[in-house]
Amino acid sequence: MGRLGCSRTTRCTARHAEGFRSARRSLLPICAAVILAVAGAPSAEAQPTDYPSRLIQVYVPFAGGSASDVITRILLNRMATSLGQTFVVDNRPRAGGNIGTAAAAHAAPDGYTLLMSTSGPLAANKSLFRDLGYDPLKDLAPIGLFAVLPNVVVINSKLPPKSLRELIGYAKTHPKELNYGTVGVGSSQHLAGAYFEQLTGTELTHVSYRNITNYTPDFLSGQVPLGFQLLPNVIGLIRSGDARALAVASSKRMTALPGIPTAAEAGLPDYESSAWLALLAPANTNKAVIDKLYAAVVDAMNDPKVRTLFVEQGAEPLVLGPEELRNFMASESAKWAAIIRKIGIEPM
Known part of the structure; x- marks a missing residue:
């Protein structure tokens, strides 16, 4: 009798177990779908209505x-007031700005990693480097251009x-014999110097620095006595009298240097060269975030x-929107x- 009872119980248990396994198998696709739906749903921080909910790098x-760092920080400090959130600057110099620009281009498009880049990494470097590691027009979403900095021709006094x-x-x-310093190949200072050589038929020697602060002592010592610099990099030298500003490479005189002639006024027509600064995000960043x-x-x-x-730092304020910046x-x-191509610089 006990054996029969045990046999029935075993058969019932087996049937219940098989039923449980069958039910579990039928639930697996539903659970998987729920998990995928939850995983694919945007997090609260990614919602444009809540943006920004944390600091922005x-x-x-x-x-x-x-120059670009100083002016960018002025902009970001004011933007932080409008957005009610902190900006943290991550300086990544090297390779004419390509390294930092590439890092931002391949970051998550969530609005919490942005890029301030310039005319070199965003335009000129496409012709100066064989492989940038990014495409400025495909891998980045323009937000806005905010400043233009004409190059200033300076020489040791x-x-x-x-x-x-x-x-x-x-x-x-x-x-x-005349060495001129820049922050790297493809920078506005480098191209301004090379363009100057092309227009004047002169031969200069380019000296590249990873950090512009290393240029100053060499300029003062006379080792690198020439520059086609952005004003923030040499304004202290001009004010102290150690540097002599000879011309501004723009169509009109700079607000910060009203007494310095344009290149055209100084006898070199068509010599115009400037850096421009723009804010961008990784491609596919939500348009509402960009706006x-x-x-x-x-x-x-x-x-x-x-x-x-901006003017004190040698920058002329200028705003272009996302589409205008892309076209620019x-x-x-x-x-x-x-x-x-005309200068004959071979891609690196």
Whole structure:
């Protein structure tokens, strides 16, 4: 009797177990679908209505204290007020700005990793490097251009030239003896120097620095006495009298240097070269996030204090929206590609 009872119980248990296994198998696809749906759902922090809910990292592909770094921090400080969130700058200099720009281009498109980059990594470098590791127009989402910095021709005050014409004459009688410093191949300073050589028929020697602060002592010592620099990099030298500004490579005089002639006024027509600064995000960043960031850029650039600080740093305030910036990047790439081919710089 006990054996029969045990047999029935075993058969019932087996049937219940098989039923449980069958039910579990039928539930597996449903559970998997629920898990995938939850995993694929955007997190609360990614929702544009909640953006930004935490600090925002901004890659700057140049050294701290450089012109682009200083001006970017002025912008971001004001944007932080509009957005109610902190910006953290991550300086990643090297390779003419390509390393930091590539890092940002391949970051998650969640609005919490942005990029401030310039005319080199976003335009000219396409013709200077065989492989950037990113495509400026495909891998980045433009937010807005916010500043233009004309290059300023400066020379150590101990050298004889006191005008641009005198500098050209001096360079022709001292071929390859005048060293000019830049923050790297493809930077606006480098292209300004190379373009100057092309237009004047002079031969200069390019000296590249990883950090612009290393350029200053060499300029003062006379080892690298020439520059086609952005004003923030040399404004202290000009004010102290150690550097002599000879001309501005723009169509009009700079607000911060009203007494310095344009290159055309100084006798070198068509010599125009400038850096421009823009804020971007990784491609596929939500458009609502882009629009919110651009609105913060506009708010900042409408602030008289920001515009004054820009001018003090040698930057001319200028705002272009996302689509305008995309078109501008494409036109700048074409412009510098033609100049680089004419100069004869081989891609690295």
